[in-house]
Amino acid sequence: MGxxxxxEDLKARRQRALAMGGPEAIAKQHADRKLTVRERVDRLFDPxxxxxxxxxxxxxxxxxxxxxxxxxxDGAVTGxxxxxxxxxxxxxxxxxxxxGSMGRTAEVKCNRAREIALTKRMPMIWLIDSAGARxxxxxxxxxxxxxxxxxxESIMSGVVPMVAAMMGPGAAGxxxxxxxxxxxxxxxxxxxMALGGPPLVKAIVGEDITAEELGGSKxxxxxxxxxxxxxxxxxxxxxxxxxYLSFFPSSNLEQPPVVPCExxxxxxxxxxxxxxxxxxxxxxxxxxxxxxxxDGGRVFEIKPGWAKNLITALARMGGRPVGIVANQPMxxxxxxxxxxxxxxxxxxxxxxxFHIPLLFLQDVPGFLVGSKVERQGIIRHGAxxxxxxxxxxxxKITVVVRKAYGAGYFVMCGKAYExxxxxxxxxxxxxxxxxxxxxxIIFRKEIAAADNPDEERARRVEAFRTLINPYIAAGGAxxxxxxxxxxxxxxxxxxxxxxxxKQVQRPWKxxxxxxx
Amino acid sequence: MAExxxxxxxxxxxxxxxxxxxxxxxxxxxxxxxxxxxxIPVEAPRAGTVREITVAxxxxxxxxxxxxxxx
Numbered sequence: 108m109g110x111x112x113x114x115e116d117l118k119a120r121r122q123r124a125l126a127m128g129g130p131e132a133i134a135k136q137h138a139d140r141k142l143t144v145r146e147r148v149d150r151l152f153d154p155x156x157x158x159x160x161x162x163x164x165x166x167x168x169x170x171x172x173x174x175x176x177x178x179x180x181d182g183a184v185t186g187x188x189x190x191x192x193x194x195x196x197x198x199x200x201x202x203x204x205x206x207g208s209m210g211r212t213a214e215v216k217c218n219r220a221r222e223i224a225l226t227k228r229m230p231m232i233w234l235i236d237s238a239g240a241r242x243x244x245x246x247x248x249x250x251x252x253x254x255x256x257x258x259x260e261s262i263m264s265g266v267v268p269m270v271a272a273m274m275g276p277g278a279a280g281x282x283x284x285x286x287x288x289x290x291x292x293x294x295x296x297x298x299x300m301a302l303g304g305p306p307l308v309k310a311i312v313g314e315d316i317t318a319e320e321l322g323g324s325k326x327x328x329x330x331x332x333x334x335x336x337x338x339x340x341x342x343x344x345x346x347x348x349x350x351y352l353s354f355f356p357s358s359n360l361e362q363p364p365v366v367p368c369e370x371x372x373x374x375x376x377x378x379x380x381x382x383x384x385x386x387x388x389x390x391x392x393x394x395x396x397x398x399x400x401x402d403g404g405r406v407f408e409i410k411p412g413w414a415k416n417l418i419t420a421l422a423r424m425g426g427r428p429v430g431i432v433a434n435q436p437m438x439x440x441x442x443x444x445x446x447x448x449x450x451x452x453x454x455x456x457x458x459x460x461f462h463i464p465l466l467f468l469q470d471v472p473g474f475l476v477g478s479k480v481e482r483q484g485i486i487r488h489g490a491x492x493x494x495x496x497x498x499x500x501x502x503k504i505t506v507v508v509r510k511a512y513g514a515g516y517f518v519m520c521g522k523a524y525e526x527x528x529x530x531x532x533x534x535x536x537x538x539x540x541x542x543x544x545x546x547x548i549i550f551r552k553e554i555a556a557a558d559n560p561d562e563e564r565a566r567r568v569e570a571f572r573t574l575i576n577p578y579i580a581a582g583g584a585x586x587x588x589x590x591x592x593x594x595x596x597x598x599x600x601x602x603x604x605x606x607x608x609k610q611v612q613r614p615w616k617x618x619x620x621x622x623x
Numbered sequence: 624m625a626e627x628x629x630x631x632x633x634x635x636x637x638x639x640x641x642x643x644x645x646x647x648x649x650x651x652x653x654x655x656x657x658x659x660x661x662x663i664p665v666e667a668p669r670a671g672t673v674r675e676i677t678v679a680x681x682x683x684x685x686x687x688x689x690x691x692x693x694x
Contacts, residue, residue: 388660388661389662390661436661439631439659440632440658442632472659472661475632479686541660
């Protein structure tokens with residue numbers, strides 16, 4: 108063949124690979140309310156920026172059952188491109204090719220994509236729509252030479268951002284890819300993840316359950332907390348990945364990207380005067396406070412449907428990304444439990460790994476008490492949050508909006524946890540415990556001995572209440588200032604600007620022993 | 624179909640804010656509990672009509688206890 112024919116032959120080979128699993132499988136994919144793998148990748152990357160690697164790959168032909176089969180690109184699209192002008196590497200499973208099952212060749216491609224992300228320090232993105240390992244190729248003790256990706260993913264953790272989007276099934280080993288990623292999205296209705304899918308569950312433990320009930324988006328974004336965000340469809344999923352990454356540097360060697368900010372840094376907000384109710388026992392929506400503080404009111408919440416008594420969100424202040432950890436009085440009165448401590452600890456570690464400053468908004472009556480939470484190990488989970496906030500060396504700003512009680516004050520970056528600025532609203536109540544609880548313990552005997560115990564208790568509670576106002580803490584310079592709520596945004600923006608040059612040296616250690 | 628409205632935190636019934644026959648939207652408070660020194664509403668899990676309130680003010684309820692039934 109001459110060069111012209113050779114080039115024609117190459118073109119034909121490429122076209123066969125780009126055709127994926129064929130028109131019938133593509134129609135089925137669309138009928139299932141899913142984009143094809145190539146439509147997803149097109150939407151993810153800036154136009155014309157995607158460079159595919161391994162387009163001409165095909166299955167390894169190692170199993171009799173695979174003889175004569177065609178597997179375009181071996182069921183996975185891999186490569187690199189630019190997202191809003193910055194490089195990222197992708198592994199996207201093609202469900203139209205043998206249900207996106209991972210064969211030997213596809214693994215080689217995935218190794219390549221991970222190597223690009225790690226050695227060139229760019230985000231790694233997985234678009235998962237896969238039945239799992241390709242059993243035809245994997246069965247038998249050759250399995251001994253597998254599992255490398257999870258070790259590599261662990262090593263990559265905290266070096267480059269890792270995002271896993273569940274856009275179809277993701278069973279067995281495939282479910283550990285999201286588990287080890289920083290951010291996990293699930294498309295509502297079409298995605299599932301479980302260590303064992305329904306047939307395996309039926310065979311092993313005899314439970315009859317649908318894929319949706321077992322590991323659908325509702326389960327993982329509202330009950331288990333394995334996933335971070337439920338999205339309506341494939342398009343919304345890809346858009347959310349891009350928005351999430353916009354807050355992050357390409358790797359831990361860089362600083363988070365700063366964008367031009369149209370919202371004035373010195374904006375005073377009158378609305379902040381009327382959100383917190385006059386009664387300290389009444390709830391209000393902390394999300395309203397956040398919306399009035401951050402740039403343009405724009406907030407990207409992480410795990411909005413799980414452990415709702417604590418809010419974790421990405422936003423910008425003065426154009427700089429900031430990670431917000433805030434108590435939510437609307438749910439459980441803002442009290443902390445095992446899941447909210449877990450959620451906060453993970454989010455703090457995520458932000459710290461990628462140099463995103465943390466903003467803590469406190470209104471916490473404390474940790475839940477009682478036999479139920481003790482059996483769940485609330486001490487261990489609470490310690491996890493203490494550990495994460497202590498370890499974090501990014502700039503930390505704390506605003507005590509209202510309640511700051513007991514260990515709740517500590518884990519929400521109280522003074523001892525190295526906030527670069529800690530201020531309180533005039534509504535702040537700071538104490539080891541609330542006036543009622545404290546009075547009952549300290550003055551138990553006096554109250555019992557009084558002629559009118561109820562009156563005595565009320566008098567003691569009022570006396571106690573005068574001790575918890577923030578002016579005593581500010582008077583001792585234990586907190587840096589009491590601020591007018593309207594000043595909250597300017598105070599935080601100035602503190603973040605001041606803390607940009609923060610340097611913290613820790614004693615050398617291999618690593619700590621995290622209370623997980 | 625009737626659905627139980629359950630307390631999601633252990634506490635004392637502070638206030639009964641709805642009564643049998645009231646039509647509620649999802650998220651409307653059915654009763655208010657006092658716990659962790661906070662007034663914490665127990666909300667309707669879905670839209671519906673209150674069939675009955677099964678607790679009284681001042682009563683202690685455990686997490687998971689039924690406080691009302693919604694039609």
